[in-house]
Amino acid sequence: MQQLGRAARAAAAVLALAPTERKDAALRAAAAAIRERSAAILEANARDVADAGARDMAASLIDRLKLDGARVEGIAKGLEDVAALPDPIGTVMAEWDRPNGLRIARVRVPLGVIGIVYESRPNVTADAGGLCLKSGNACILRGGSDSFESSRAIIACMRDGLRVAGLPEDAIQLVPTTDRAAVGIMLTMVDDIDVIIPRGGKSLIQRVAAESRIPVIKHLDGICHVYVDAAADPAKARDIVLNAKMRRTSVCGAAETLLVDRSVSETVLPAVLDALIAAGCEVRGDEATRRIDGRAVPATAADWDTEYLDAIISVRVVDGVDAAIEHVNRHGSHHTDSIVTEDAAAAEKFLSQVDSAIVLLNASTQFADGGEFGMGAEIGISTGKLHARGPVGAEQLTSYKYQVRGTGQVRP
The missing domain is CATH 3.40.605.10 (Aldehyde Dehydrogenase; Chain A, domain 1)
Known part of the structure; x- marks a missing residue:
């Protein structure tokens, strides 16, 4: 040496x-x-x-x-x-x-x-x-x-x-x-x-x-989140969450937790969960998520702090963007987190208040990559x-x- x-x-x-x-x-x-x-x-x-x-x-x-x-x-x-x-x-x-x-x-x-x-x-x-x-x-x-x-x-x-x-x-x-x-x-x-x-x-x-x-x-580890806001486009939400979790589950930018605004949970979440489960992803959900889709298994307290690096995602229904930001800043690893929304005010609040190295709007967390940033590599x-x-x-x-x-x- x-x-x-x-x-x-x-x-x-x-x-x-x-x-x-x-x-x-x-x-x-x-x-x-x-x-x-x-x-x-x-x-x-x-x-x-x-x-x-x-x-x-x-x-x-x-x-x-x-x-x-x-x-x-x-x-x-x-x-x-x-x-x-x-x-x-x-x-x-x-x-x-x-x-x-x-x-x-x-x-x-x-x-x-x-x-x-x-x-x-x-x-x-x-x-x-x-x-x-x-x-x-x-x-x-x-x-x-x-x-x-x-x-x-x-x-x-x-x-x-x-x-x-x-x-x-x-x-x-x-x-x-x-x-x-x-x-x-x-x-x-x-x-x-x-x-x-x-x-x-x-x-x-x-x-x-x-x-x-x-x-x-x-x-550090990548406990990455996607938050689907009340003003999210449902098709964008489905496609972004599916890519963020399942494109490559083993990379540090893979989403490990999905947060969904309560006001759209019953209209947006079913299609998102269908896509994830059809792709072979195990869903671990809170009580509200399991009421919407009985295929979800109960999430434990440890799930919110886990980097799976596998086809597993934890899902929580939250009361608005402030609750989503609080969850991300408490349980995330300050790596990469994304909001899906068409509401400019909600987007700016998430982008400015989430304390992570990379924060995205209407884009998959799998873009957390130096090559994708134009750096050639990382x-x-x-x-x-x-x-x-x-x-x-x-x-x-x-x-x-x-x-x-x-x-x-x-x-x-």
Whole structure:
């Protein structure tokens, strides 16, 4: 781990000064290598999936782990999308002149070396490496043991891209062991790592937050809500809820709780529940929901605080937008929440008062994704409020410094 850290620090010094053209060339070369080695990546992934199946991993987690040709192409395309983004490094965020003649500029700079700890999803290997590269940061990646073979195959392509572009291969490194002790060591490497970003389940995030001696950008669980307001369009409500829950149940932007205004619960909710149940979703409802549809099973107090990552949704009937906002702010994880309504006043109240990183109007929570935001990719959705919030893309992996230009001024 110390060798990884020293190598990353040396690579970061080079990468911080690398021209945009060379970084973009490395990203495009990595994308080409991923396409060329698609079969090898899929073979490595098949070994990971087979091992996960032998250990009786949950189907939703296997879905996160599994790659196919389309997903491999998506990984390559994501790197090309990152290459096409503006380079944040060197951007002048603000500048001004002082009465004494000093010219002050606030300029974006890399964070340095970023340690990323994540679970299951092999695409994070490419997303994280690509975004760190674009933002001039070296990275040390510690992927989950579940995706170890897949990540090794992808990281080889990323390092080939760096080599082709004449950049240090050690700008992107993978911890070469699945031993959990490596994570503990990583969290203490204050001289070699500037920021830690964990991406995974609650237990991983809690461990990193508790043990890290390095600043952490946290990606917490996604207890996401859709609130169907009294002024909702019924067809929009049905389509948005169905997509938010069932498009991919294993992603952090999947809706876990549906809230419906009491005044429209008996007219709007039946069609929504029909669509969910027909799609194979289990409904756990409060008493009002179960009176409307007897197929719903009773929701417990724990359901309102649960991230299912599965075809399960909890449903509650509430008394208006204020009650919906209170429920979301109390039970949500400050990740992503949506309101369905044609009432502009209700929409603005929800958008301004729900304390989440992403708040949507008349749109599925599954848009909680850096790619959908035009960021090319993301390392995760930060639910904290310091440094970065929402999708963490290349720009969010930067800091800034002040450049002050004078003409001989001395302070009296």
